[in-house]
Amino acid sequence: MPQRIEDYGIVGDLHTAALVGRDGSVDWLCLPNMDSPACFAALLGDESHGSWRLAPASGGPCTTRAYREGTLVLDTEWETPDGRVRVTDLMPPRESSPGMVRIVEGLSGRVPVVSDLRLRLDYGRSVPWVTRSRGAVGAVAGPHAVTLSTPVAVEVEEGPTGDVRSRFEVAAGDRVPFVLTHHDSWHPPPEPARAEDALASTLAFWRAWRAGTRYDGRWPDAVERSLVTLKALTFAPTGGIAAAATTSLPEELGGERNWDYRYCWLRDAAFTLLALLGTGHVTEARAWREWLLRAVAGSPADLQIMYGLDGRRRLPEGELGWLPGYEGSRPVRVGNGAADQLQLDVWGEVLLCLDLARSARLGPHGDTWRLEQGLMDFLEGHWDDLDNGLWEVRGPQRAFVHSRVMAWAGVDRAVRGVERFGLDGPVDAWRALRATIREDVLTHGYDARRGTFTQFYGSSGLDASLLLLPRVGFLPWDDPRVVGTVEAVQRELTQDGLLLRYRSDADDVDGLGGTEGTFLVCSFWLSGALEGIGRHDEAVALFERLLSLRNDLGLLSEEYDVAAGRQLGNFPQAFSHVGLVNTARVLSGGMLSDDWTLPSGEA
Incomplete structure (x- = not known):
C-alpha cells in the first residue's frame, strides 16, 4: 500500500x-x-x-x-x-x-x-x-x-x-x-x-x-526549496515545466477526480515566468518562453490549454484498468482530455506572458509580435464565447468572469505593446475592445446586491480565481468591488481557514460528483489578496500556515484535506510552489498592485 x-x-x-x-x-x-x-x-x-x-x-x-x-x-x-x-x-x-x-x-x-x-x-x-x-x-x-x-x-x-x-x-x-x-x-x-x-x-x-538565485525577501529557505522543486519539474531539452511529476493522485480519497498532470499548462506560464524572473533565473525563464513560442506556433484559433513536455498537441486520455488507484481512487488516467477544451483565459495568459518576457528583454519582438497579433485577431471574434473556464470543468460551458477578465488583460497588453514599445497594431480598435470587455464584465459579472464578482454570468457561486482580477490590473486593490470580492471569497469559500476553488454544488458547475480538498494555490492567492486590501497581519498569518502544511522536505501537492490533515492531488505541484514564491514576494514588498508590470492606467 x-x-x-x-x-x-x-x-x-x-x-x-x-x-x-x-x-x-x-x-x-x-x-x-x-x-x-x-x-x-x-x-x-x-x-x-x-x-x-x-x-x-x-x-x-x-x-x-x-x-x-x-x-x-x-x-x-x-x-x-x-x-x-x-x-x-x-x-x-x-x-x-x-x-x-x-x-x-x-x-x-x-x-x-x-x-x-x-x-x-x-x-x-x-x-x-x-x-x-x-x-x-x-x-x-x-x-x-x-x-x-x-x-x-x-x-x-x-x-x-x-x-x-x-x-x-x-x-x-x-x-x-x-x-x-x-x-x-x-x-x-x-x-x-x-x-x-x-x-x-x-x-x-x-x-x-542555487548561486543564481536572487531573492532577499522573507522566508528565503521556503522560496529556495520551491524554486528547486520547479527546476526539478523542468524538462531540460525543451524548457517545458510539468504541472506535477505524477498522474491520478486523487483530489478526493476514493473518488474519481484523478487527472494526469505530467504536461505543461499555458495558464501556468505567466505565473511561472514571474516567479523565475523575480528570483533571478533568467535562463530558465528564457527557455520557458521559447518552449511557449514553439508549442503555440500555428493558427491562434488552435491554441490548446496544455501541451506535452516536448510541445506535442495530442494528449489522448485513457484509463489503466489494471491499477487499483491510490487508496482505491479510480480510475487511473493517462493523458488529459481537458486539452481539447475551450478555455478563453489562456489567450490572455499567453499575451500576459509574452508582454512580461518583452519587458524583461528575453528575446526579439518580431516573430513574437506577429503571434500576438494573431492571438488578438482570435480574441476580437471570440472573447464572449462560452468556455470551460480556468478549472477545466466538465459540465456546461459558461461565461466565466475569470475568462473574460483574462481576455481583457490580453487586449490590455497588446495595447501596451503599441503604446510602450512602439510596435505596430490597430491600437484604436484594441482600446475600444478593451473597454467593451471591461464594461461587459462590470455589467454582467458583478453582483451589486452582494457586493462581489461571481463565478460566471448569472451565477450565485464564487470562484477563487476572482482574487486575480486586481493582480492583472483590471481594477485597483482599493476599489470597493475588489475589497467586497476578496471578503466574499474568503467568507464563502473558506474551509477551516483555507480556500476551495469553488463550491462544486453551486449551480452544478462542474458536472462531477464528490468533493475535493482546499486548493493550495488559491490559498496563496488569498494571502496575496489580503495584503492587497491592507490586511497585512492576516495575510502573513495565512501564508505561514500554508508553509506549515509543507511536508518535512518543504514539498506541497495540489490540495489539502483539512478534515483528514493530509495533502491531496498530484505531487509535487508546480502551481502550489509558484504560488508560494510569488506570494512571498508580495508579502516582502516586491510586487503588489499588478504582478505583470504597472497597470495601463485605463480608468
Whole structure:
C-alpha cells in the first residue's frame, strides 16, 4: 500500500523524477521521461506494480531525512537497534542515459540492509525478462531495458516475477552503491555511472544553480526549496515545466477526480515566468518562453490549454484498468482530455506572458509580435464565447468572469505593446475592445446586491480565481468591488481557514460528483489578496500556515484535506510552489498592485 502523499520526496534529472517514501521505497518513476510509462507504479497500487525498497531489514519509516542544502540530493537516515544507516538518493542531471543512484552508508554499528527491486514496466502491467550480464542484472520488456549495477550479491527470484533482491550489512564507514540505468532495448547497456562521481557532479550542479538565485525577501529557505522543486519539474531539452511529476493522485480519497498532470499548462506560464524572473533565473525563464513560442506556433484559433513536455498537441486520455488507484481512487488516467477544451483565459495568459518576457528583454519582438497579433485577431471574434473556464470543468460551458477578465488583460497588453514599445497594431480598435470587455464584465459579472464578482454570468457561486482580477490590473486593490470580492471569497469559500476553488454544488458547475480538498494555490492567492486590501497581519498569518502544511522536505501537492490533515492531488505541484514564491514576494514588498508590470492606467 502506498504511503501518504506527504511521505514522499522527489529526486530528478531534469527529464524525469522519482518519488521516494519515508520507508526508503521508490514507488513512482517514469522512464525515460516524466510523461513516459512508469517502471515503478506502486504509488497507484501496491508493490506488485513496481517499487524499489532500499532500507534497513528491520523496516519502518526513517528517523530523519533532508535534502542537502540547495540541492535535489536526498539523505534518509534510520536509527535501528543495530546502528545508524543512511541512504542517499539522487538522479544526476542527464547527459546520456537516465539513471538513479542510491548509496547506502553505515554511520554506526552494523546494520542489516535489504534491496528489493520489483521492475514492472508499462505502469505496472509488464513483468520484464530479467537476465544477468557482465556482473549486472538486466531487465527487458518491449522497447525498454533497465540495468542494475552494485558490488553486493544479487539474487533473482525464480518464476514469473523476476524480483531482484540483495541482503547485506553495512558497518560505520561502509558505502555501498546501487545504480539503475535505463536504455533502449535494441542497444547494448551503457556503462553505469560511478556512484561517487555522480554524487559529486550532482551536488556541484545544484549548488551552481542555487548561486543564481536572487531573492532577499522573507522566508528565503521556503522560496529556495520551491524554486528547486520547479527546476526539478523542468524538462531540460525543451524548457517545458510539468504541472506535477505524477498522474491520478486523487483530489478526493476514493473518488474519481484523478487527472494526469505530467504536461505543461499555458495558464501556468505567466505565473511561472514571474516567479523565475523575480528570483533571478533568467535562463530558465528564457527557455520557458521559447518552449511557449514553439508549442503555440500555428493558427491562434488552435491554441490548446496544455501541451506535452516536448510541445506535442495530442494528449489522448485513457484509463489503466489494471491499477487499483491510490487508496482505491479510480480510475487511473493517462493523458488529459481537458486539452481539447475551450478555455478563453489562456489567450490572455499567453499575451500576459509574452508582454512580461518583452519587458524583461528575453528575446526579439518580431516573430513574437506577429503571434500576438494573431492571438488578438482570435480574441476580437471570440472573447464572449462560452468556455470551460480556468478549472477545466466538465459540465456546461459558461461565461466565466475569470475568462473574460483574462481576455481583457490580453487586449490590455497588446495595447501596451503599441503604446510602450512602439510596435505596430490597430491600437484604436484594441482600446475600444478593451473597454467593451471591461464594461461587459462590470455589467454582467458583478453582483451589486452582494457586493462581489461571481463565478460566471448569472451565477450565485464564487470562484477563487476572482482574487486575480486586481493582480492583472483590471481594477485597483482599493476599489470597493475588489475589497467586497476578496471578503466574499474568503467568507464563502473558506474551509477551516483555507480556500476551495469553488463550491462544486453551486449551480452544478462542474458536472462531477464528490468533493475535493482546499486548493493550495488559491490559498496563496488569498494571502496575496489580503495584503492587497491592507490586511497585512492576516495575510502573513495565512501564508505561514500554508508553509506549515509543507511536508518535512518543504514539498506541497495540489490540495489539502483539512478534515483528514493530509495533502491531496498530484505531487509535487508546480502551481502550489509558484504560488508560494510569488506570494512571498508580495508579502516582502516586491510586487503588489499588478504582478505583470504597472497597470495601463485605463480608468
